[in-house]
Amino acid sequence: MASTTDVRRRARPHRRDQLVTAAARLFAERGFHGVSIEEIGASVGISGPAVYKHFPSKDAVLAALLVGVSRDLLEEGRRRVANAPSPDDALEQLLAFHADFALARPELIRVQDRDLGNLSAGEARTVRRFQRAYVELWVDVLVRVVASLDLDEARTRIHAVLGLLNSTPHSVPAHAASHARPILVTMARAAILAGA
Numbered sequence: 001m002a003s004t005t006d007v008r009r010r011a012r013p014h015r016r017d018q019l020v021t022a023a024a025r026l027f028a029e030r031g032f033h034g035v036s037i038e039e040i041g042a043s044v045g046i047s048g049p050a051v052y053k054h055f056p057s058k059d060a061v062l063a064a065l066l067v068g069v070s071r072d073l074l075e076e077g078r079r080r081v082a083n084a085p086s087p088d089d090a091l092e093q094l095l096a097f098h099a100d101f102a103l104a105r106p107e108l109i110r111v112q113d114r115d116l117g118n119l120s121a122g123e124a125r126t127v128r129r130f131q132r133a134y135v136e137l138w139v140d141v142l143v144r145v146v147a148s149l150d151l152d153e154a155r156t157r158i159h160a161v162l163g164l165l166n167s168t169p170h171s172v173p174a175h176a177a178s179h180a181r182p183i184l185v186t187m188a189r190a191a192i193l194a195g196a
Helices: 004-030 037-043 058-083 087-104 106-118 121-145 151-165 174-193
Strands: none
Touching: 004 037, 004 058, 004 106, 037 058, 058 087, 058 106, 058 121, 087 106, 087 121, 087 151, 087 174, 106 121, 121 151, 151 174
């Protein structure tokens, strides 16, 4: 039988994830400066001081959130591209994946838009490095689909399409997400290939 200490140790990664998820929702609603560490803890049923067992500061919670989502987008994007049988399929995979992310996790986009400037310079560089690599993953796929595109034009198209997909926190209410998905994917595909 597991000891209480063993159970707590195994629960730590889960609690950490709960705290990041709760912080994302709270930061999206009220902004980083509008949320206390006590509120983050209370939202998952622990005290504010107990949060410090998982994160040294509220800044560290924000960093885990924004660095984590940027890393996860890149890793999943790479996985999908690697498993795609063709560049066309890889592009479809990226469009569908990012649309699903934007519709399922709009709070992460809101926090990124509003609170990236609250990260330390080093953490902000890490986020930007992951984001640039994610964009370049898309660029590599797009120039394989449309060989006539130069890298600058491909990059412009990718930024525009990600902007369209990332507008969902402002344009798609949660109850309409399933209805909006095919519209967003169709629009994004049309935009990325327009005139090519």
